[in-house]
Amino acid sequence: MIQAALFGAGRIGRIHAGNLVRHPGVRLSAVVDVDPNAAGALAQQHGATVRTADEVFADKSISAVVIGSSTDTHADLITRAAKAGKAIFCEKPVDLDLARARACADTVKAAGVVCMIGFQRRFDPTFAAVKARIEAGEIGTPEMLVVTSRDPGAPPVAYVKVSGGIFKDMLIHDFDIFRWILDDDAESVHAYGSCLTDPAIGEAGDADCTAVTIRTKKGRLCVINTTRRAAYGYDQRFEVLGSKGMLQAGNHRPTEVTFAGSANVSTDLPEHFFLERYRAAYAAEIANFAAAITEHAPVKTTIADGVRALELADAATRSWKEGRAVTL
Amino acid sequence: MIQAALFGAGRIGRIHAGNLVRHPGVRLSAVVDVDPNAAGALAQQHGATVRTADEVFADKSISAVVIGSSTDTHADLITRAAKAGKAIFCEKPVDLDLARARACADTVKAAGVVCMIGFQRRFDPTFAAVKARIEAGEIGTPEMLVVTSRDPGAPPVAYVKVSGGIFKDMLIHDFDIFRWILDDDAESVHAYGSCLTDPAIGEAGDADCTAVTIRTKKGRLCVINTTRRAAYGYDQRFEVLGSKGMLQAGNHRPTEVTFAGSANVSTDLPEHFFLERYRAAYAAEIANFAAAITEHAPVKTTIADGVRALELADAATRSWKEGRAVTL
Amino acid sequence: MIQAALFGAGRIGRIHAGNLVRHPGVRLSAVVDVDPNAAGALAQQHGATVRTADEVFADKSISAVVIGSSTDTHADLITRAAKAGKAIFCEKPVDLDLARARACADTVKAAGVVCMIGFQRRFDPTFAAVKARIEAGEIGTPEMLVVTSRDPGAPPVAYVKVSGGIFKDMLIHDFDIFRWILDDDAESVHAYGSCLTDPAIGEAGDADCTAVTIRTKKGRLCVINTTRRAAYGYDQRFEVLGSKGMLQAGNHRPTEVTFAGSANVSTDLPEHFFLERYRAAYAAEIANFAAAITEHAPVKTTIADGVRALELADAATRSWKEGRAVTL
Amino acid sequence: MIQAALFGAGRIGRIHAGNLVRHPGVRLSAVVDVDPNAAGALAQQHGATVRTADEVFADKSISAVVIGSSTDTHADLITRAAKAGKAIFCEKPVDLDLARARACADTVKAAGVVCMIGFQRRFDPTFAAVKARIEAGEIGTPEMLVVTSRDPGAPPVAYVKVSGGIFKDMLIHDFDIFRWILDDDAESVHAYGSCLTDPAIGEAGDADCTAVTIRTKKGRLCVINTTRRAAYGYDQRFEVLGSKGMLQAGNHRPTEVTFAGSANVSTDLPEHFFLERYRAAYAAEIANFAAAITEHAPVKTTIADGVRALELADAATRSWKEGRAVTL
Numbered sequence A, B, C, D: 001m002i003q004a005a006l007f008g009a010g011r012i013g014r015i016h017a018g019n020l021v022r023h024p025g026v027r028l029s030a031v032v033d034v035d036p037n038a039a040g041a042l043a044q045q046h047g048a049t050v051r052t053a054d055e056v057f058a059d060k061s062i063s064a065v066v067i068g069s070s071t072d073t074h075a076d077l078i079t080r081a082a083k084a085g086k087a088i089f090c091e092k093p094v095d096l097d098l099a100r101a102r103a104c105a106d107t108v109k110a111a112g113v114v115c116m117i118g119f120q121r122r123f124d125p126t127f128a129a130v131k132a133r134i135e136a137g138e139i140g141t142p143e144m145l146v147v148t149s150r151d152p153g154a155p156p157v158a159y160v161k162v163s164g165g166i167f168k169d170m171l172i173h174d175f176d177i178f179r180w181i182l183d184d185d186a187e188s189v190h191a192y193g194s195c196l197t198d199p200a201i202g203e204a205g206d207a208d209c210t211a212v213t214i215r216t217k218k219g220r221l222c223v224i225n226t227t228r229r230a231a232y233g234y235d236q237r238f239e240v241l242g243s244k245g246m247l248q249a250g251n252h253r254p255t256e257v258t259f260a261g262s263a264n265v266s267t268d269l270p271e272h273f274f275l276e277r278y279r280a281a282y283a284a285e286i287a288n289f290a291a292a293i294t295e296h297a298p299v300k301t302t303i304a305d306g307v308r309a310l311e312l313a314d315a316a317t318r319s320w321k322e323g324r325a326v327t328l
Helices: A011-020 A036-046 A053-058 A071-083 A098-111 A125-135 A157-162 A171-182 A199-203 A279-295 A303-322 B011-020 B036-046 B053-058 B071-083 B098-111 B125-135 B157-162 B171-182 B199-203 B279-295 B303-322 C011-020 C036-046 C053-058 C071-083 C098-111 C125-135 C157-162 C171-182 C199-203 C279-295 C303-322 D011-020 D036-046 D053-058 D071-083 D098-111 D125-135 D157-162 D171-182 D199-203 D279-295 D303-322
Strands: A002-007 A026-032 A062-067 A087-091 A115-118 A142-150 A186-194 A209-216 A221-227 A235-242 A245-249 A257-260 A265-267 B002-007 B026-032 B062-067 B087-091 B115-118 B142-150 B186-194 B209-216 B221-227 B235-242 B245-249 B257-260 B265-267 C002-007 C026-032 C062-067 C087-091 C115-118 C142-150 C186-194 C209-216 C221-227 C235-242 C245-249 C257-260 C265-267 D002-007 D026-032 D062-067 D087-091 D115-118 D142-150 D186-194 D209-216 D221-227 D235-242 D245-249 D257-260 D265-267
Touching (some): A002 A011, A002 A053, A011 A026, A026 A036, A071 A087, A115 A279, A125 A235, A171 A303, A209 D142, A209 D186, A209 D209, A209 D221, A221 D142, B026 B053, B071 B098, B115 B303, B125 B235, B142 C209, B171 B221, B171 B303, B186 C209, B209 B303, B209 C186, C002 C011, C011 C026, C026 C036, C026 C053, C026 C062, C071 C087, C087 C279, C125 C171, C171 C235, C186 C303, D002 D279, D087 D279, D125 D171, D125 D245, D171 D209, D171 D221, D171 D303
Parallel strands (some): A002 A026, A002 A062, A142 A221, B002 B062, C002 C026, D002 D062
Antiparallel strands (some): A186 A209, A235 A245, B209 B221, C235 C245, C257 C265, D142 D235
8 A cells, every 4th residue: 555645735735635636556645735634634534644844754554655745845845755765746837947847857756756747637548649649540540639728717926926927827828738639849939928918927027918829849730728717707729730630638517408598509618727628637647657666657747747847847948038940 | 314225227227326425314224136246346345234125115214215126126115115205216107107107106195205207307407597588588488499319329139128118218408308398298299200220119019110109288299309319428408499589408418629630620529328428417406416405495396207208108109109199 | 486474473483483593595585473563673674574374374385384373272273284285394282172183184284285283302412412422322222211390480370371380381391391302102101290489370271290100111110300480590300321331421511611619519590591501502403394395304203202292191191080090 | 984094904904994894884985005905905904095294184074093004103193193183093002112112101001092902801701701791790809820931833933023022012911911800919929930942032031831820919919920932823812810719711712523533532722813812803893993983982091001001011021030039
């Protein structure tokens, strides 16, 4: 039985805890959080104990950690966990600073521990089906990827200020999807940004709408459009054009009800936000981690993927700020 | 903590067990099955013990039973459970024989115990949303209900022979949906049946395709079409026309992938069969039962509903066999 | 050059005239209408002259007639045209009285003239594609037909009173579609009717909602549901289940615009009513008639089809009034 | 009665001729084409005569010209027609050379004649409905436009070589749509291009796939993705995100048939190519021209629009070739 510790008893930590304990062979034995009440409640629910980070890293019986605490703690916790020889699952991003993220990756590599970054979208049933069908050759050679990635509303400006900017905070998922789906990498990136939904975001030096184009090493094209605020909710679509056809990943809806009234024919809005939309994906990524630590299964989203997505986000940020395409 | 016993450790029993143990306040303490291996495996998984029916009914600490054993055991187990004062969840149908089903309902009523029949479709998110929106007045007064209810394939003929016939075995769900959605009841039923998919079904005296029409007490119309074998899978749709509009419940799909190839544009087939399609509904119905036994919540599908659906199935069978509409 | 005469310069007459004159080899030379203004305007538009029925039937240069005048004139005009040796296109129905319709058909047969009845739906691109794909074997053997046929609003009660009733006035199209799509005929018909949208229709002795089931000679099943008033407009769908799959004919919409707002995702209502929905079909049926009179092409909707649809409507009416299934 | 002359009796010329003659008040009296057979056949069909360009421009009775001849003739014919005081409808583009196009526009302006450029997409029912609904405020302030514009197959390389390149030949429509839909103009344009479908196109110095992003004067973002060859056909979609919602213009299909088989659920491919997809738009744009010349209605697509779209195409071409964003 693998003993695991959880860092962060907030919303995403609780989701990971609930998914983790479903797996025979894995037990949640420790919860660490700056808020003792949050840690205590979650620990009690799963029969774990509240511990400090030092205790966790010193405890040889704990062989895996799940890091769901705030972004600024990721690099330090990954580094300490790696040095302590523990398997690591960490929420994205590795770090907002590229140099620190790379250093983290080096430490992980040197330690030779399992390390998985939480790009849950790769585990979404719809997205994963697109990937599998591309690999099965259904659309021939991929030529173009169009990603629509829109949030239902902007986070508080206080968060925006420490978020690393929209490219690192929000598009980092899309940059990971881009590499994964096309099985290719960026040669050059161009980004436009605008502040159209909330002036306070612009005053904080960030954009809330972006249009990013990427030309890959193989000459393929990728366009990503993003906004912090879509009035109709969380819009998560992409489509891949290939030489033999196109595969589209559409939004998921809470129900399959259609209403025909005197004005129009209507269906549900998309699933509300990431917690609803990616519920199955969160379960599947933790299942991958559980399989990695109990059966040596390979992890599908490595720390190298995390670093690469950050490099793309960095390049897009520079492109936007400097008004030019950036070659990687 | 409520102690519950499960009768039937087969496919549906295992699903109910998994859903039941999620609820704080309810514990699965006993499993009964004619197959000791099946009972043992399921009991072990949930920390329960294998018991006989006699032991369960004699055990005062067990206050609830979940009946997922074969149809011919339902009436007897309901009756014994009611007399033992235990809360009851029983899979549909109550019994294939209307007189026995009515006697069961009388016993339950006399005992005053909670008794819920497993019409899980009422708990489906899509179907429940249609019901809620009708009640909210979105389509005004309901006037017509059109139900399409098709299985992906017929059961073995050996099963067909003891199933009570297609109207009791398959349409019983649709008869329940009809009463629930229209909040009305049948005045008259007419049924056509044909054997078109497998001659062996016809030789067994049953139909595999049916077209049933119902005129309700309020003059509304309902049409139900059913087949045992739709080549494209499990087709579970209905639509309600009202004075102000229409609500349609559509099929659910495994993914939201669309493929555009050289021949056409395609999407997934519907969810494979009832276990996939009604996964959320199975969880929600057991949640209703758990709430009923722990918090005295009302059950949404009573044994009276079970008896009434059987009466409709009986009338439809007679209509088909006698070639005339049957007034209820 | 074929000279044709038009009876009826109303809405449908003007549509037929416009479609007819597109065909090289056919000229509209005469217009007959009880309203001289209507006749005059239409004649002028197409370079025709206003004539009386007697003049048309006496004029040997006129070899074809298009009858778009009121229903009560159809049988007489068909009979006179047949006796005068002229090719005939007549709007449905042949007549409201089955005996007169049959007599008409006999006269046409004896005269040996071309006679086409205006069941335009067979010429609709969507409906015709379904038919062609069934014939190509895409769904294997047809087993079940489900027809949804709903009008956006009831005609004036004054019209209802002389319409022959909903089965002859409205479902006659569906009865024709049924025979054509299944390439089969009714063995037995059962109909329920209700008056739910306008009490005045009930007082006039008619129904405004119907549920009709048919069992065919080959044992196939057909269900038709109809209303005079769907709040969301003109709803013209059908689906055919076969041994290998299903083909559905869906509604057409004015545009392919989708709106995602804060409440839901919506699309257009269906095309408003039959003139919009079947615009292409009206053109195609007259093209068939033009081909029949200029190139001896076979007509796709014969007077025998018109008589048979009326027989079905008659049987459905009796079933509804007498509360029993009617064997044909 | 307005007498009009048509230049170009090819495919698009024949379509314009057919649409033009539907309008009372306009007569096609002359057809000019380098191929006398093509000119003769079309002239005969519409009761026109075959003329030379010189004859047309000298004929005072001809007050309008429709130019559907090859691109290299447009500027000269527009100039001569303007000087002769004739109303002009000309297919896009005005000219491949920006300076010549601007000179043309100056001549037209000096002459004060009606001049309409054939951006038919503005007249498409779906696209026009999106525009009208934006103007009605349904989505609040537009913020982002995403255009997918894909052809079913590349033209012959011989044509590619004289086409002016993909940005002038193909995206010119999208650049016009962009300005019209957003009611805004480009501040800066960035374009990536690749040759992925046919190496011969790359050898001819052109791209066959493009990803263009535009930042408007008001800070809005537009992304356009284009390919010369989509395996599934002609893909013409766009979507506009605004502060209150999103409007999407989807593809049109030949029929509304859905097939559910054992593998998937499928619908028709989009309308085959521009002649099918924009049939209604071609009719509507000529109706606008007819209204302009008979009733002084304003034309919706001016030569200034034609010049501006060319400027955008020029900027995009430079961006692609020089590897940088181009400010307009």
